[in-house]
Amino acid sequence: MRWLKSAAALMLCLGLVAARDAGTKVDNPEFKSWADHGIGTTVTVETIVNVAGQEIKSEETGKLTKKTDSECTLEMTFKLTLPGTGGTQNKTESRTVPSKVEQGTEYLPDNFDGSYIVLGNEAVTINGRKYACKIVQIEGTSEGVKAKGKCWVSDQVPGLMVKAEIVGEMNGQKLDTKSILKSVAIK
Numbered sequence: 001m002r003w004l005k006s007a008a009a010l011m012l013c014l015g016l017v018a019a020r021d022a023g024t025k026v027d028n029p030e031f032k033s034w035a036d037h038g039i040g041t042t043v044t045v046e047t048i049v050n051v052a053g054q055e056i057k058s059e060e061t062g063k064l065t066k067k068t069d070s071e072c073t074l075e076m077t078f079k080l081t082l083p084g085t086g087g088t089q090n091k092t093e094s095r096t097v098p099s100k101v102e103q104g105t106e107y108l109p110d111n112f113d114g115s116y117i118v119l120g121n122e123a124v125t126i127n128g129r130k131y132a133c134k135i136v137q138i139e140g141t142s143e144g145v146k147a148k149g150k151c152w153v154s155d156q157v158p159g160l161m162v163k164a165e166i167v168g169e170m171n172g173q174k175l176d177t178k179s180i181l182k183s184v185a186i187k
Contacts, residue, residue: 023102024102024103025100025101025102025103026100026101026102026103026106027099027100027106028097028098028099028100028101028106029106029107029155029160030097030107030159030160031071031072031097031098031099031100032155033155033157033158033159033160034064034067034072034074034097034158034159035067035072035099036158037064037158037186037187038064038186038187039064039065039066039067039187040063040064040185040187041063041064041158041184041185041186041187042061042062042063042064042183042184042185043061043062043157043158043159043161043181043183043184043185044059044060044061044062044181044182044183044184045059045060045061045159045161045179045180045181045182046058046059046179046180046182047059047060047177047178047179048177048178048179049175049176049177050175050176050177051170051173051174051175051176052173054083054084055083056080056081056082056083057080057081058078058079058080058081059078059079059182060076060077060078060079061076061077062074062075062076062095062158062159063075063076063077064158064187065094069099070098070099070100071096071097071098071099072096072097073094073095073096073097074094074095074096074097075092075093075094075095076092076093076094076095077090077091077092078090078091078092078093107136107153107160109142111142111143112140112141112142113140113141113142114138114139114140114141114142115138115139115140116136116137116138116139117136117137118134118135118136119135119136119137119150120134120135121133121134121135122135122152124152124154124162124163126162126163126180126181127183131152131154131156131157131162131181132154132156133152133153133154133162134152134153134154135150135151135152136150136151136152136153137149137150138150138151138166144170144171145168145169145170145175146168146169146170147166147167147168147169147175147177148166148167148168149164149165149166149167149168149177150164150165150166151163151164151166152164157181157184158184158186161179161181162180162181163178163179163180163181164177164178164179164180165177165178166178166179
């Protein structure tokens with residue numbers, strides 16, 4: 001769920017926040033969304049960020065590589081298409097998703113401070129499959145990005161991400177981010 005640093009606004013769509021209660025550990029829904037599936041399960045999300053008249057495309061793939069009762073380990077692969085050059089940058093890193101998190105941070109991306117309002121539910125169809133989603137309006141900051149937008153999250157998808165539309169600002173530049181689930185391969 002906490003994937004692309006180069007498109008930090010995307011991170012905002014992957015989380016919801018309730019009232020914070022520091023110190024109380026609760027079940028992590030992202031952990032459950034991965035732990036319910038077999039090793040090798042993958043999820044790919046496609047993101048387009050428009051900033052300063054440039055369009056930056058990325059594809060983030062999370063692959064479940066290990067799971068225990070206390071955490072899931074993901075191999076995160078990022079493919080960033082550079083504007084104007086057609087070139088790409090690729091990066092792979094490991095990410096740990098704990099089974100428990102601080103209450104009030106259950107759906108927050110790493111390094112995020114913000115709030116949310118659940119606007120309701122909506123079925124979203126992608127590639128012929130219907131996902132039951134919560135529509136969440138979010139507002140907050142992450143890694144220097146101030147952002148506000150809507151996210152569609154579903155416990156039917158490992159990592160929860162179905163789609164997002166986020167508007168943000170970083171270093172005085174407006175970011176317009178749209179993300180959508182590209183594929184899910186359950187093992």
